[in-house]
Amino acid sequence: MSERQWRGELLAPGGSVAMVEAAVANGADAIYVGPRGWSRRRDAYELGDEEIHQCLEVAHAGSARLRAAFNTHPQSSEVPALLRKVERLAGLGIDGLIMTDVGCIAEVSRRFPGIPIHASIGANILNNEDIRFYREIGVTQVVADTKLTLRELSSRKHDLEVGIEILVHANKCYTYLGKCWMSPYHRFERAVDEFGKDLFRGSPNRGGLDYRVCLEAWSLYSGETRWEEQVALKNDAFFLVDDIPKLLDLGVHCLKVQGREYPVELVGGMIRFYREMIDAYLTDRTTFSLPAWKARLAGLRVERDRERTQGTQALLDEARLPVLATPGGCSR
Amino acid sequence: MPPFELNTDISNRRDLQSSDLTPYDALYLGNPYCRDYEANFLERVDELAEAIRQVKGAGRRAYVTTYAAPRNSFLDQIRRVLEVAEREGADAVEAHNLGVLRICRTECPGLPVFVGGFANVYTDVGARVLLDSGARRLTPNYELSLEEIGLLARNTGAEVELLVHGKMPLGISDYCFLLEYEKAWGIPCPSLCQQDLYLRQGDWAMKSVGKGVLSGRDVCMLEHLPALWAAGYRTFRLTALSERPAYRAEVGAVYRAALTGAAAGGGAFPEAWWEVIRRHSRIGLCNGFYFGQSGQAYVPARQEVGA
Numbered sequence: 001m002s003e004r005q006w007r008g009e010l011l012a013p014g015g016s017v018a019m020v021e022a023a024v025a026n027g028a029d030a031i032y033v034g035p036r037g038w039s040r041r042r043d044a045y046e047l048g049d050e051e052i053h054q055c056l057e058v059a060h061a062g063s064a065r066l067r068a069a070f071n072t073h074p075q076s077s078e079v080p081a082l083l084r085k086v087e088r089l090a091g092l093g094i095d096g097l098i099m100t101d102v103g104c105i106a107e108v109s110r111r112f113p114g115i116p117i118h119a120s121i122g123a124n125i126l127n128n129e130d131i132r133f134y135r136e137i138g139v140t141q142v143v144a145d146t147k148l149t150l151r152e153l154s155s156r157k158h159d160l161e162v163g164i165e166i167l168v169h170a171n172k173c174y175t176y177l178g179k180c181w182m183s184p185y186h187r188f189e190r191a192v193d194e195f196g197k198d199l200f201r202g203s204p205n206r207g208g209l210d211y212r213v214c215l216e217a218w219s220l221y222s223g224e225t226r227w228e229e230q231v232a233l234k235n236d237a238f239f240l241v242d243d244i245p246k247l248l249d250l251g252v253h254c255l256k257v258q259g260r261e262y263p264v265e266l267v268g269g270m271i272r273f274y275r276e277m278i279d280a281y282l283t284d285r286t287t288f289s290l291p292a293w294k295a296r297l298a299g300l301r302v303e304r305d306r307e308r309t310q311g312t313q314a315l316l317d318e319a320r321l322p323v324l325a326t327p328g329g330c331s332r
Numbered sequence: 333m334p335p336f337e338l339n340t341d342i343s344n345r346r347d348l349q350s351s352d353l354t355p356y357d358a359l360y361l362g363n364p365y366c367r368d369y370e371a372n373f374l375e376r377v378d379e380l381a382e383a384i385r386q387v388k389g390a391g392r393r394a395y396v397t398t399y400a401a402p403r404n405s406f407l408d409q410i411r412r413v414l415e416v417a418e419r420e421g422a423d424a425v426e427a428h429n430l431g432v433l434r435i436c437r438t439e440c441p442g443l444p445v446f447v448g449g450f451a452n453v454y455t456d457v458g459a460r461v462l463l464d465s466g467a468r469r470l471t472p473n474y475e476l477s478l479e480e481i482g483l484l485a486r487n488t489g490a491e492v493e494l495l496v497h498g499k500m501p502l503g504i505s506d507y508c509f510l511l512e513y514e515k516a517w518g519i520p521c522p523s524l525c526q527q528d529l530y531l532r533q534g535d536w537a538m539k540s541v542g543k544g545v546l547s548g549r550d551v552c553m554l555e556h557l558p559a560l561w562a563a564g565y566r567t568f569r570l571t572a573l574s575e576r577p578a579y580r581a582e583v584g585a586v587y588r589a590a591l592t593g594a595a596a597g598g599g600a601f602p603e604a605w606w607e608v609i610r611r612h613s614r615i616g617l618c619n620g621f622y623f624g625q626s627g628q629a630y631v632p633a634r635q636e637v638g639a
Contacts, residue, residue, distance in 0.1 A: 073452065073454035073458075073473070073475075074454070074455060075454075075455070075480055075483075076455045076456040076480060076483045076484055076487060077480075077483060079455055079456070079457055100452075101452075101454055101455055101457075101458050102430065102452070102458045102461050102462070103454075103455045103456070103457030103458030103459065103460060103461050104455065104457060104458070106457065106460075106461045107457050123452075124401070124452070126401055126402060126403050126404075126429065126431070127404045127406070127407055127429070127431045128404055128407075128431070129407065129430075129431030129432065129434045129435055130429060130430055130434075131431075132431070133430040133431055133433070133465075134430070136434075137461060147506045148403070152403065152404055174503070174505050174507070174509075174545075175503035175504055175505045175545065176401050176503075176504055176505065176506070178452060179400070179401060179450060179452075179503060179504050180502070180503040180504075180545075181474060181475055181500075181501070181502045181503065181627065182502045182503055182538065182545060184475060184621065184626060184627055185500075185502050185538075185547060185626065185627035185628055186536055186626060186627075186628060187626050188621070188625060188626040188627065190624055202626070203475060205452070205454075205473075205475060206454075206475065213536070214503075216533045216536070217533060218531040218532065218533050218538075219531070219532050219533065220529055220530070220531060220532075220540070221529065221531075221532050222527050222528055222529055222530075223528065223614075227513075227517070227529070228513065231509060231531065232509070233505075233531075233545075234507060323625070323626060
């Protein structure tokens, strides 16, 4: 297989214009950004229309594609605003959308048939019949759940007319992504931005930040008896370095790196690493040495883990803060 | 027929035999969390068939649930379950997964399908897609407020089912962390997840059922039933998959009485009802997300408790 034969792409996070510039400079084929208020991240890592316009210019100048992530579930009353936002981004020349809500996907597919729609990992697509359902409503690519095995993924490629996107550098939650409500159960703050969009702070499914309460130091009790002092709901970082050659051979359409919240330099380094690794494998598989690449990843991994650990602690601290913006009622 | 439906859920034959079904109009059969759950109806189709006959013979509607997070390897078994449901005349199947909804639509179109709480019905346009795909009833995602659910129902005309009592799902995993303690505790699977286990950290608590994480507090909408009735809701679930039969019977009786009262225009909540609710709630009560707050918050109705 040569480089020309893999028609897939390396997809990078774009938490700022500077991050998009770094991603393009370091070899990303595509970048995803979150329109402010509409994506699965804290609003600090989302972008306004003018910033997205700048990102489009940067991406297209570097022959990369730019996608907008509407990867959350809005309120019914917000759907018209979502459609207006999509219309604006379509006018700017956005190359595709990443979406979660099945109804919004269907609406956008019907109204904007020229825009490719990828079903987000939050859609929690787990089986081939799921894929067929999403295909029927207009999705052209799906993000594979992080819990799926290579064998499950390979069973999909041959009989499904849909692209498969794989996260190669991310975290694997204890729960299936898109099927977790632990964070808003503990803290959920309704805050509306200047455009009238509810940010749903505490609810990752709805667009707010995730407090990662699963990572608290939980004790396990039966009745009033503590059976275990500290139990862990597994939430491991995973780096599919070992699997990347197989994924390339399998012809997956997209290898995705997450991390809009990380420093620009770290994201640039991560993208450079995966770009060079992919190209090295595609150029000459006979001389490709996986151990060397794993050794090189180790440094990036330490830096990335440190960033995530600090971020997690800040989120857990924030989860204990009183809720200020609450519609009606009181708690007891 | 009563002007409403109060239903609950039961995982296996043991719980069905030991549960008093008097308060309920309908039962969801099967445990959607785990294929290894003890004697799960969804893995024992002969027992499922017998249960459907028993529930219908008792004058109640029999619904069959399906798995909340089905991978490809689950689909053959789900097809066997659907075949039994259709053959035995189950009144509906509950699909938590859009692939399963598609299987129902394409392979057993005569079987009514309800879309369950794990299917992420958040918007009216999403509900419309599912209704167009054959769904007859929807459980909106538990994260939606009553205001949002009302809009969804009005805009689509969908029959909406509301969870009114019990431990609300907070997550589902493919991995059971309790298995790590199997040897240390000397309790094997499938008994592990039935030990009434809670994850606690300070004043936070969540119930663990192995692959499932549930709210520590029981969602309780008892004193809000008159408002729900006035808003037009008629289908209510008391979820009790992880509870003892006494919970199902006693809390169910309270809700049966309260709904009967609401249907007659009443709104009294005797203290004896609250005693039952409190006795069966280990951590406390909450309203889930119905009032737009953190899921563990409790918002009282305007009436005085016990008035």
